[in-house]
Amino acid sequence: MKDKPKKCIKVLLIGHNSGDYSFLSKTLANSQDLDLEYQLECSESLNIGIERLTKGDIHVVLLDLPLVNTKPLEDFLKIHQHFPTIPIVIITNLDDDALALESVKNGAQDYLIKSKINEGVILRVIRYALERKQQEIIMRKKLEEAIELTKQAQQVTEMKSKFLAYMSHEIRVPMNAVLGFSQLLKQTSLNNKQKDYLETIISNGNLILKIINDILDLSKIESGRVALEAVHFDLDRLIQDVFKVVRAAAEEKSLNLNYYISPAVPTFWEGDPHRLKQILINLLNNAIKFTVKGYVNLTVNLDQSKKQKKGEGECILHFFVKDTGIGIPKEKQEMVFEAFAQADQSIARQYGGTGLGLTISKRLIEVMGGNIWVESQPGKGSEFNFTVKLKVGSPDLARDASQEVREAILKRMESLNCKGVRILLAEDSQPSQELMQEYFTLFGCEGDFVGNGLEVIEKIKKSSYDLCLMDVELPGLDGLETTRRIRKDNKELPIIALTASAMKEDQERCLKAGMNDYLTKPIDMMQLKEKIALYAGRKK
Amino acid sequence: MGKILIVDDSALERELLMEILHGSAIQNECLHASNGDEAIEILGRNYKDICLILLDWQMPEMSGLEFMEGVLKVPAVAKIPIVMVTASGTEDNKKKVKSINPNIAGYIIKPYEPTILVETIKPFLN
Known part of the structure; x- marks a missing residue:
């Protein structure tokens, strides 16, 4: 041997x-x-x-x-x-x-x-020293590799966000033209066939936009960049608002739409009412979509059963949406919450939708400390359940009386006129400019057009305008910076942001820069008319 | 001539105001509201003609502050000058009002000198 x-x-x-x-x-x-x-x-x-x-x-x-x-x-x-x-x-x-x-x-x-x-000690010590050193070196190498991987992952996430934001913007601008000119087309004389075709174009255009918004929303939530609000709200009113949104769709299909809030549930809560609305609207719309006849019911309870760790004054609210719809087969029930998967391709095409609503809802619910699950029988119906952890709120902090006053005043005002309003439009996209020109002509407004921030500042110095519509993404000096500069010595000119972003933080940034309001692209013609009338108000 | 909107829950107060205005040869038409809801109603329908709002702070159900905050959120009516008439003259309260409406046209403390009232509102009557 x-x-x-x-x-x-x-x-x-x-x-x-x-x-x-x-x-x-x-x-x-x-x-x-x-x-x-x-x-x-x-x-x-x-x-x-x-x-x-x-x-x-x-x-x-x-x-x-x-x-x-x-x-x-x-x-x-x-x-x-x-x-x-x-x-x-x-x-x-x-x-x-x-x-x-x-x-x-x-x-x-x-x-x-x-x-x-003695001899034995020396040999042992030398041996241990060699091995220990070896371990040290391996450990250090592993650490360095791990740090490198983390850095790379962060870069990937960063790039993904930038990519999505870029894509969203690039798609929104031409969509503005597509939907805008479609709306104008609607105002012309069309035969019935043409009207039908046009409706199809418009509804599909809106679907594209919804898909972009959902993808952006999901990406934000998954990268942990969504911050939940903590405001006091009235749960009864919230559900009423939600029902206002979905009622028309239910009525179209002659479905019974009802809600029941258990008397044990307190009225006022502290949490994020917008996101809660988003979840409820998603579930109700799904239920209505997949139900041909019968009912869709929303029930709200206090969850007493589970002994979960709760903070001070926190409760677990249990919502469930029950419908008599087509149901979901058992093997597909898990899949419905997965991104980009509707239970069946043919269903997706037949019933429409982006396929992301439930995924977004699931993530939001998880961030709110809850769970979502479904019980369903094909042919009989489905019951979507979810829980959220919320703090009990205070009635005093929930009332936003001034907002109510505002809405009440607006309701009573006669339909406002925007005839003769002088508008300065800052917009660098040619088709968007053309679209706005068409709108102005329709509304009876006078418009001046510029393509960048510096020109805006120049024009304002030379002429007087009743209103400025400013694209946020202008070349060179962007809309926000232009506004800040204008606001240094002009606080009266109403400036409305035209932004491709539907995200709340971006909207807040517009207001912080000194803008009075914002419109999201693609611009809705009626909303534009209302805002022009509202802001180009009485002259002293 | 512009119209004046008087918002006060006390009929006596409103009568008093009318006396003072007539006594000073102010001929603007006066519209009356005894609470926030009525004020909203009248404001919504007549905002184009109203040149001044005389607003009482202490009102049941909806306070003058809440009403004013709401008005400020509607650009077409936010430009209408508001003079607040109130029994409370503490610095804290004044600060509160100013923080909600930095451009408030006037702040008059009850009981007030009629001449002071008239001097305060005259610039806004056209």
Whole structure:
């Protein structure tokens, strides 16, 4: 049987004690180690030792302290810092616990006192030193790899966000033209066939927009960038508002649409009413969509059953939407919450939708500390359940009386006129400009058009306008910066932002920059007319 | 000539105001509201003609502050000057009003000198 070749470990003793050298030499030669054999070299001084180490191929250093320096730790540090990957064992007469501790803390593998060691100890210590060093090196490499991977992942997320924001904007601008001119087309005389075709174009255009919005929303939620509001709201009113939105669709199909809030449920809550509305509208719209006849009911209860960890004043609200619709087969029930998957391709095409509503709802519910699940029988109907954790709110903080006053006043005002209003439009997209020109002509407004921020500022100095419509994404000086500059000495001119972003933070930024209001592209003709009338109000 | 909208829940107060205005030869037509809802109703229908609002703070159900806050959110009526007439003259209350409406046209404390009232509102009557 052939002996396996032993690995040769080169040991360098740095020290000037010949007794040490012969002792170590004998010890290493007598090693009974099966896979290692040792070779001992010696350097008499620190500098010679460092020179030898520079030549490479030394595996471990035995360091005799003190050498030259009165501070032995400095000798050790000098070598360790020069050669951080070589394990160093200190062998010394200095029976100094503090020094021993310091050295090990600073990276020495061990600290042996000459009088207290024997052959066995030396060999063991050298072996351990080698292994430990090896581990250290592997660990450091793993850490560096992990950090590198995290950095890359962050870059990918960053790029994804930028990509989505870019795509969203680039799609919105031409959609503005498509939907805008379609609306204008609607105002012309058309035969019934043409009207039908036009409706199809418009509804599909709106669907495209909804898909973009949903994708952006989902991406935001998944990258953790969605912040839930904490405002006080009235749950009864919220549900009434939700029903106002979905009622028409239910009535069209002659479905019974009702809600029941258990009397045990408090009226006022603290949370994010907009997101809660989003979830409820999604579930109700789905139920209505997939139900041909019968009913869609919403029920709200307090969840007492589960003993979950709750904060002060927190409760678990349980909502469920029950319908008598086509139902979902068991094997597809999990899938409905997955992104980009509707239970069946043919269903997606037949019933429409973006396929993202439930995924977004699920994520939102999870962020709110709850769960969503479905119970369903094909042919009988479905029941979508979800829970959320909310704090009980205060009635005083929930009332926004001024908003009610505002709406009441608006309701009573006669339909406003925007005839003769002088508008300055800042918009760099040619088709968008043309569209606006058409609208202005229809409304009876006078419009001046510029394509960038500097021109806006110029024009305002020269002429007087009743209103400025400003595209947020202008080339060079963007809409926000232009507004800030205008606002320095002009606080009266109403400025309305035209923005491709439907995201709340972007809208808030417009208001912060000094804009009075915003319209989201693609611009709805009636909304535009209302805002022009509202802001180009009475002149003193 | 523009119309004046008087918002006060006390019929006596409103009568008093009318006396003062007539006594100072102010001929603008006055519209009366005894609470926030009535004020909203009248404002919504007549905003184009109203040149001034005399607003009482202490009203049941909807306070003058809430009414004013709402009005400020509707650009077409937000430009109408508002003079607040109130029994409370503390600095805190004045600050509160100013914070909601920095452009408030006037702040008159009851009981007031009729001449002060007239001087305050005269610039806004055209």
